[in-house]
Amino acid sequence: MFAGHDSYGGIGGGPSHPLTAEVTMRGFPELFRALLAVCFVLAFTLFPSVVAHAQVTGATLSGTLTDTSGAVIPGVMVSIKNRATGVVRNVSTDEAGFYSAPNLLAGNYDVTGSAPGFSTVVQSNILLTVGAQQQINISMKVGESAQLVEVTEAAPLVQLTSSVISGEVESTTIRELPLNGRDWASLATLSPGVNAIETQIGFETGTSRGNRGFGAQLSISGGRPTQNNYRLDGNSINDFANGGPGSVLGVSLGVDAIQEFSVLTGNYSAEYGRTSGGVVNAISKTGTNTFHGDVYEFLRNDKLDANDFFLNASGQARPAYRRNQFGAAAGGPIRKDRTFIFGDYEGIRQTQGVAIPATVPSDAARLGNLADGTRVNVDPAIKKYLALYPRANGPVTGDKGLFTFAGARVVTENYYTVRGDHKISDKDNFFATYVYDKAPYNQPDTFNNQNILSSTIRHIAALEESHIFSPNLVNNVRGGFNRNAIVNFQSVSAINPAAADPSLGVMPGTNNPQTFISGGFTTLLAGLYGNNTTHAWNSFQFYDDASLTRGAHSLKFGFAMERMQYNFFQSFTRFGKLRFASLKDFLLNNPSSLEGSFPEQTNPRGVRETLFGGYIQDDWRVRRKLTLNIGLRYEMTTVPNEVHGQLTSLAAFSDPLPQCGTANPALTTVLGKPGCAGVASSFFSNPTTLNFEPRFGFAWDPRGDGKTAVRGGFAIFDVLPLPGYFFHPQSVATPFLLAGVVDNKQGPLAGIGVLAGTPGSAYSKMGPNSLYGALMESHPGRSYVEQWNINVQRQLSASLTATIGYIGSHGVHQLNRGDDGNLVIPTMTSAGYLWPYNPTRQDLRINPKLGPIRYMLYNNDTSYHSLQVNVQKRMSRSFQFGAAYSYGRGMDSSSGTIAGDSFSNSVTTWFWFDPKITHARSDFDVTHTAVLNGIWQVPGPRAGLRRLVLGGWEMGSIFKMNSGIPTTPLIGGDAIGAQNAGSDPYSIPDRVPGCDGVNSNFKSNPGGVFLGYINTGCFTLPKASPEIASRCVPFVGSGTLANPQFPGTCSNLLGNAGRNSVIGPPLVNLDFSLYKNFAVKKISESFNVQFRAEFFNILNHPNFGPPLPFFNSGQAQIFKLNGTLSGGGG
Structure with a gap:
């Protein structure tokens, strides 16, 4: 959570962790395409x-x-x-x-x-x-x-020969600024155009965060967080989902092992590939001719922390918290001027009291007494099932109450880095780096029913040999290895005996199912052993880069190859997922749908893919004042394949059977043997085979004094179909996993306590038309981003520069991923899209022979326009300062590209048949962002006792503010009758013209726990205009409403409020550090002891995230925000 401030003390100080298809390639093998890339490079290598x-x-x-x-x-x-x-x-x-x-x-x-x-x-x-x-x-x-x-x-401080837009974070900045969690990658936000995704799903157990990687995510110059490339010593260290690196705590350790890094935010040259967003380019520290090192420990505990916002609201004390972050780093010569060694170790030992708010049924509701006056006879099975739902111990509003408890999250992380450098000769240099990071994370689930384990293990290795053929010709050969192994919330033991009670199951031989109650209630996890997802990622990398200088030209050319192996396993819905449309339906044991997989079904997959790239880059000094940066890159990937051929895809949404990567599997179930339409080695035509990417830029010194640079450029960057994108559809796709959804459209479903095999059970109603399908667009267009920019950089003094510029981009054929595209297709009317509402007609869906269809389409276009300002003052006169400001707008039709629901303010499935109707601000778009940072070495006496007391003081600070993240007002339930049961049901209301969608009382008093954020008076139920009135179905009320219907409304009409039409609350945060340095010259001239105190959110300013689009029970109810903080749930 962002609310509250944290303070630290002790030797070294201590930041805390952040509370953050069809085959069309016949006769043209992909190997031939790869050889084209090789020839592309060789042609330039031999160029005279x-x-x-x-x-x-x-x-x-x-x-x-x-x-x-x-x-x-x-x-x-x-x-x-x-x-x-x-x-x-x-x-x-x-x-x-x-x-x-x-x-x-x-x-x-x-x-x-x-x-x-x-x-x-x-x-x-x-x-x-x-x-x-x-x-x-x-x-x-x-x-x-x-x-x-x-x-x-x-x-000179300005870039006189390069058009690359970048920011550098030097070792002093990394070491001396207050770092929450000692996460060096978080400092990338000091550059303009770089925004941390504040609405990324939290890493608390029970979320799907691990299915998209645990590392913190960044949007760079409007790009998606999965379109960046993180590099360490020249090798890519992205995780399996192509996200940022990080441990289970969501941080990248190794502050003392990183010498510095740069953030490339625009118009980077042709040697950079595998990205269409930004590049975070880090290098590790090396040994030197002088021995250097440090030993440190950072202490944080509950005595130094402010209380959690929700605990304050419920009158509870701060939970116990102990965190020790400690380590040592050292480097020096093995042989002077020739051989050097550096090593770093960092450990975390953390025990943190759990303070996750959960929304549960109120005591009155548990007895069947609902707040609207309805009296419900609670089903006997539900009375027993309620043992899994704790009683509210915080504020109660209506039928919902707040529950918090003082459990503990326990983390033991160990991070190691070692690097060796050797000068073989005057012409040859070599280095090798190895990083190992292991972090198991244990905690109870949100309801304190069972213990959950998540863990990350990372291996990173880099080798490079540099050979100088002549003073003008240098060649580098580099190899790399990157491995991530992730376990995502695996249940390991029961705390509440009910979590291990098979009588509460709905699937054979299982414990309780995962349970959703619409209306803002927290999801109940599946019982003991019902949760387990693992990911293993191996990346083998090879690069060869050459440099040659002659005359007015400076050119780079090289070759890259990466072999990617991605293995994943998910115990998908093994215990089932039950959804209830309302609390009343839950109490009556009347589920709206059951999602589950058949017994003895597993879904391990091993996806393989290879990337080839080659480039040439010429930096041509046309005049003393003008340099042109001209480059061309070619980069392609093979079509992903699965080691056992277990990939599958529908050629179209309406196809009854998929294409399969291998012969029809011999799976005998209650459904018989599911079929395949045919066997194919690939499921889509490769869109990357013509990925030629021109890069052009210029740098002009108009005055010729080296103090002003006018720069600009245009470039194309491709978005590659990497293996991690295929986890979401392939993890459930028939026929290699038999999993599906049945709902109550065709009649009531038996619920909890009615096991499989029992007549009338929900499980027994699963048939072929309930099974999951997968669709990957068979003829995708080339997915790429065009980017352009113009900027002016001016050196104002010997240490001060200022830059102002414009960056724009346009993404073409971007990925559009959805949970379920098997819906009823509406018709366009003068009032908007109208559905043929008939909830009992499954045959109206586009594919009545299958259940949910997870899809990957490339029909999403994006755009970004931004004004960016950057002021940098290098350390001089004991002071260093930086300021970054961005004003921008990013647009798309959907923002998610991977599993794990990247953004908590997202709707995971929009209307794939017409992306234009949801084209709006991106889920991660922020209009205004400002970041200030500074380090001040306070002047003081240089000798005597006064120096001991008044000298050696230092201050550091980071101030951040942004204008808020957008969110979408929704109407709960499948009001429109789309019938896509595999995604959360919703509809969109109408917007009242000229009405402010944010409550004015929230603006004046944002501290109320259940204070509504959205002004629901600004939204109305869609109206039935005269032209469509005869085809409209009025909204239906619930409970004891005097009028059970809303005359004149049209539930099956899509409203005009629009996606992401409400902007969430702004974020304001100030981190501050105070250091005292003691030089101990009796030991060494360079020996120093430092005491730190670091304060995070020192203003104690509560930062609320946007209201999250949960899906309410009443079809006539528009959702509200109930005190949700950044990173919180719905």
């Missing part, structure tokens, strides 16, 4: 006049040497020395006086220029950041070479 420079992690230092009259000096020997390792790179200037040294390790360098007849020139302490292109022009005076001239002018 190519020139190239920096790679994805190395920096490039270049410039021109002139005499005092401005004439260029050829043949100057330029020596570039790394101040930390002593490694020297020698290059010489060409006929135009130009030099370039590519692929330099990020760090501080001294540059020396020497030539006969000129004094030797030295410019010291030049900072090169990861992937940077730094220009250092040097003027030489006539004189003896023995005469040394030191240049004191600072290096």
Whole structure:
């Protein structure tokens, strides 16, 4: 939760964890397409006049040497020395006086220029950041070479040769700013255009967070969070869902192992692939010629924390909390100037009291006395089943009460990094990095019924050899391995005996089913052993990148290959999922649907795919003031396949049988043997075979003084169909898993306590027309993003720069994923889409022979436009400052691309047949975002007792604010009669023109626990206009309403309120840190002890997320917000 502030103390200080198809490729094998990529690279490799420079992690230092009259000096020997390792790179200037040294390790360098007849020139302490292109022009005076001239002018801070839009986060920033959870990747939000997804599903047990990865998710320049590429030492470290890296706690540890990272937010060059969003490019620390290291511990406990917002509301004390985050890092030389080693360990030991709010039936409702006056005779089986629902111990509103309890989440995380660097010779350098991270996470479920385990294990390895063929030609060969193994909320033991009671089951040999009660009640998890999902991801990577410099051209070219293995298993609906349309129906044991899989059914899958890429990039210095960045990348993937052929897809929604990857499986069930329409090696034509991606940019220095840069560009980036996207449809698809849904449209369903085999049981009603299907668009169009930008960067002082610019993008054929596309198709009328409402006619669905159909379509277009401002002051005069502001708008028709419901404010299934009707603001769109950060080394006395008390103080701060995330007002229940039982039922109301959709009293008093956010008076039930009145079905009330119907309304008409038409509350957060440094010179000149106190949300400002679109019981009821905080449930 964001509410409350946290404070810390102890040696080192301590941040806390954040409360955050058809075959059409016959005769044209994909191998041939891969060979095209190889030939593409080789063609440029053999090209006689190519020139190239920096790679994805190395920096490039270049410039021109002139005499005092401005004439260029050829043949100057330029020596570039790394101040930390002593490694020297020698290059010489060409006929135009130009030099370039590519692929330099990020760090501080001294540059020396020497030539006969000129004094030797030295410019010291030049900072090169990861992937940077730094220009250092040097003027030489006539004189003896023995005469040394030191240049004191600072290096230019503006990008004079590159059009890439990026932000750098240096080691001081990573180390000294307050970091909640010591998550280095969270600092990416210091760059404009980078937003953390505040509405990502929480990582608490019982959510589906693990099915889309545990790492924190970012939107970069309007891109989806699954369209970014996270790199460590040049290798991709994305997880199986192509999301950000992270442990089960949702953080990326290793602050002391990361030297620095950059965030590329626009127009990056052709060497960057596998992404259409942004690139987070990190490098690990290395050993140096001087031994360096640190030991630390960060302490947090309940005595230092403010109370949780909901616990305060219910009058409960702070739960027990203990967190120790500790570690050590050290590096140094094994052999001076040649061999170096660095290692890091970080551990977390955390026990945290659970304070997750849950909404449960009130005591009166449990007895059948509903708040609207209805008296219900509670079914005997439900009386027993209510043992699984705890009694409310907080505020009660209507039939709902708040329940919280003081359980404990226990996490033990161990994170290791080791890196070795070796200078083989003056021409060869080698390094290797290995990272290991293991984090099991145990806690009770939301109702305290059973213990749940989630865990992550990560392995990352990188190897690179760099060879200098000549001062102008450098080649790097790099290999990498990335493995994620995830267990997502596996139930391991019962706390409440009812969770292990098979008499409460509805499927044979199982305990209680997962249970949904519409109307805002918290979901009850399936009983003991009913939850288990695992993911295993292996990525084997190989890269070869070459750099050559000649004349006015600097060119990069290279090749990439990645072999991806993704294995997943889900005990999908093994115990069943029961849905009740209202609390009343639950008490009567009258379910609206049952979702389940047949006995002895498992669904392990092993998806395999290979990526090939090649590129050429020429940075052409057309004039001293103008550089053109021209590149072309080719990148394709093979069509994913499954190791046993167990992939399946319908060619169209209406097809009765799917295409299968192998012969019809011999599965004998109560349904007999399900069939396949045929066997196919792939299910869609490969849309990536012509993925040529042009990249163009320019950097212009209009004044020629190196202090102003006008930059812009245009580029195309492809969105690749990676393996993780296929988990959602393939995990349940018939015939390799027999799972389906039956509902009460054809008559009442027997509910809880009526087991399979019993006459009339819901399970016994499952037939072929209830089974899950999967549809992957058979002829998808090429999925890509066009991006363009223009910006101006100005150096205002030796340490201060400002940038203002515009970034725009247009996504074509973006993925549109849905839970169930098997619905009744409406007709378009003058009033909007109208459904032929008839809830007992399943044959009206587009495919009456199947149940829910999970789908992947590429019919979603996106757009993004943004003004971005960035001000950066590097550390000088003991002060460092950064400010980033973005004003933007992102639009799409749906925002989710993977399983796990990426955004809690999302509706997971929209109307696939007409994406235009839901084209609106993206689920993660934020109009205004501002982030300020600063570090101040407070001046103080330098000697004596006063220095001991008043000296060595330091402050750091991060302030964030944004204008809120959008959400969609809905009408609960399947009012329109869409009949897609595999997704949450809903309809959309009409909007009252000119009415503010947010309650004014919430704006003035946002602290009320159950204070409504949405002004429901601004929304009405869709009206039956005269043209359609004869085909309209009025809304039906419930309970003891005097008028059981709403005359003049039209329940089967889609309203005009629109998707994401209400903006949620803004976010305001201030983190602050105070440090005291003690230099212990008796031990060493560099030995230092630091005490920290860090405060997160020091203003104690409660930050509410948008109201979440839960699905209410009454068909005439529009949902409201009931005190939901960011990260909370519905």
